[in-house]
Amino acid sequence: MSRQTIMAMRAGRGTEASLPLRGYFLSVGGALLFLLWAAGSMLPAPWPGRFTEPDPAVPPIRIHSAMKGPELVVIDTNQSLPAPSAKEIVVAHAAAQAIDRPDRD
Secondary structure, eight states: OOHHHHHHHHHHHHHHHHOHHHHHHHHHHHHHHHHHHHHHHHSOOOOOOSSSSOOTTSOOOOOOOSSOOOOOOOOOOSSOOOOOOHHHHHHHHHHHHHHHSOOOO
């Protein structure tokens, strides 16, 4: 045997050993698919149901309401944000310093 053949055999063995569920799902899935096909070919076709075909005597249901919903909200994101005031800057700076220097007891 050549080295390449031995490597191929080892690779195939390792894949099969590392994926034991693959064979299970293939066999069980194939059996279920075959049973579904056999049942579909052996069982009779289902009877026409009450709702399978439209009845021309009954008009379609259309629901209309006199109450209107809220107006459409449009948010313009093209405008720039307003600049923060001096008071907001001082408060944010003080809060950042309080976080940097925790109180010591």
